[in-house]
Amino acid sequence: VEQVSRQYADPSVSQAKFEKELESFFEQYYHWQKKGVFLIKDEFPVCEFLFLTPQLFPLAGVFAVRIDFTNYDAEPPSVKFINPYTGKLIKRPEIPFQFRQKASLEVIALRSNQDTSNGVDICIAIADEYPFICHPGIKEYHDHPFHTGNSWLRLRTEGEGRLYRILQLLHSHSIALVESLHASKPRGHNQVHLQIVQKKPS
């Protein structure tokens, strides 16, 4: 696995903090299991998680992420979406639903020409189409030129960037909003199209 950046912080510190985050995860293992969140790899500085939708039948594997704790917590963890079978990074169109968040006043103002009543998708892809979660506490957010005013160093002791928080964000903005699986067969096509139906964020 290719690291997102070179380790410049003391690796023993980052590793100790990485292990502490995983220890906390295992303490809440059954909490995450019930929600369909499974650890599939943990090897410093990286851990990978698979997110399933327990409310759907048949069970559907929805997405997987690689969380990279290189330089943690001098830097926040990086979150990338991966194919759980190959470990390769995937692009936004390969993630079949949105990570919806209720639009803040700031977002409503910035997107005044869009309908934000159903929330906004915070899983954003830039030019290379590899998506990132646009939320404080995630490396890609803080690396983004639009967020230079919201320094990670200001947030890192407040809970953002913790593994629990990242898993909670990923789950609450996606899996928790999944209501059903909609199947349709367009006229003239032999294949059935499946679409995940999500509710509005509260």
Place this chain on the structure above:
Amino acid sequence: MSKAEKISGGEKEHPGQQNLRSLIFIINGEEEIVEKVNTKQPLKVVAEKALTESGNTKSISDYQAVYNDKEITLDKKVEDYDFPATAKIFLNLNTAGGGTGFKAIC
């Protein structure tokens, strides 16, 4: 044995302490047990104590309380919820912005 299991046996009740109990909070994924909680108090008071004791500096208004996957109000008294001894109340940070990164790519 988890901290929750340790206290699930329950402490012996002493006269005059009928209204006292322990409560388990999960803050940023870590357990914080508040002992000797007066069940007549609003849950908010206990949650604030849990935040302080766990070293979290954000205000209680920055969190949402979740029990059994449902958001609960902190304004009610502890006794109103009838929490079992092993109940875990999750204090999750509210969404803190985000969704604005699109602008720089437009």
